[in-house]
Amino acid sequence: MADETRAASAPEGGGGASRPEGRSDRGGDRGGPRGPRPGGGPGGSREGGRKYFRRKKVCKFCVEKIEAVNYKDVRLLVQFVAESGKITPRRLTGVCTPHQRRLSKAIKQARNIALLPFAGRAQ
Amino acid sequence: MNRSYEVMFIVRPDMVDEDLNKLISTLESSVTGAGGTAKSEVWGKRRLAYKVAKFNDGIFVLMMIEGIGATVHEVERRLRVTEQVIKFITVRTDEELKRLEKVKKLRDAKKKTSAVPAAAPAPVTPEAAAPTTA
Numbered sequence: 001m002a003d004e005t006r007a008a009s010a011p012e013g014g015g016g017a018s019r020p021e022g023r024s025d026r027g028g029d030r031g032g033p034r035g036p037r038p039g040g041g042p043g044g045s046r047e048g049g050r051k052y053f054r055r056k057k058v059c060k061f062c063v064e065k066i067e068a069v070n071y072k073d074v075r076l077l078v079q080f081v082a083e084s085g086k087i088t089p090r091r092l093t094g095v096c097t098p099h100q101r102r103l104s105k106a107i108k109q110a111r112n113i114a115l116l117p118f119a120g121r122a123q
Numbered sequence: 124m125n126r127s128y129e130v131m132f133i134v135r136p137d138m139v140d141e142d143l144n145k146l147i148s149t150l151e152s153s154v155t156g157a158g159g160t161a162k163s164e165v166w167g168k169r170r171l172a173y174k175v176a177k178f179n180d181g182i183f184v185l186m187m188i189e190g191i192g193a194t195v196h197e198v199e200r201r202l203r204v205t206e207q208v209i210k211f212i213t214v215r216t217d218e219e220l221k222r223l224e225k226v227k228k229l230r231d232a233k234k235k236t237s238a239v240p241a242a243a244p245a246p247v248t249p250e251a252a253a254p255t256t257a
Contacts, residue, residue: 067226071214072131072185113131113212114181117172 057094061103069102071109077116081107085119125159127220128188128195132202132211133181136168146205147184150198157197159190176209187216 061069066076080088080095080103087107090100110116134143147163154161166183175181188195195213202208 067223114171114173114175
């Protein structure tokens with residue numbers, strides 16, 4: 001009985017588990033413009049055949065066609081600020097370079113006028 | 124060559140509406156006196172992300188100004204002198220607005236050409252939008 005359940009659950013956990021990553025769920029549809037690409041980072045078959053698929057991240061601003069990245073739009077900006085107050089890097093959020101540039105500028109302006117904290121969570 | 128600016132400033136939370144209105148109108152009149160146009164928006168009381176001058180919240184005011192740099196300089200000087208104002212920021216917006224207009228125009232032009240096969244534009248549009256942003 002115990003053996004059976006273990007045997008059944010083991011492959012499932014190995015194959016189906018997509019790695020929970022920082023903010024990969026935000027990117028919208030899986031695949032994006034270039035179609036689904038399995039395995040941005042292969043899990044490798046070293047550890048007992050464990051594989052996971054990494055979703056291709058897409059730029060939120062390109063997908064939703066948000067052109068104006070403004071320091072006044074705090075609700076948009078907080079999505080790209082870590083809890084510590086840091087700007088989340090592009091490799092975690094998938095934002096494209098031109099948009100990240102504008103985004104970081106907007107965040108810095110918002111910090112200056114006390115809309116966003118420099119460090120830590122807003123009180 | 125007029126430019127557009129946004130001046131956002133925060134005044135003390137205990138400032139009376141009357142005084143605030145007076146302050147805004149004097150600022151606006153200084154802009155219009157210098158040949159510019161000004162429009163103000165009071166956001167109301169908001170919590171600050173960090174303490175400013177020992178205040179935890181403040182009244183946010185946004186002022187849109189069109190004019191030359193000297194007018195904005197004058198407004199900034201007035202804000203600095205006014206003790207109730209605890210923080211302000213000036214952002215030049217005309218270049219950003221111009222860019223936005225350009226992007227919008229490009230997008231509209233693209234929409235018109237591809238208006239007929241608009242049945243399934245979803246996979247195409249993100250890619251099409253990318254060059255416009257670059």
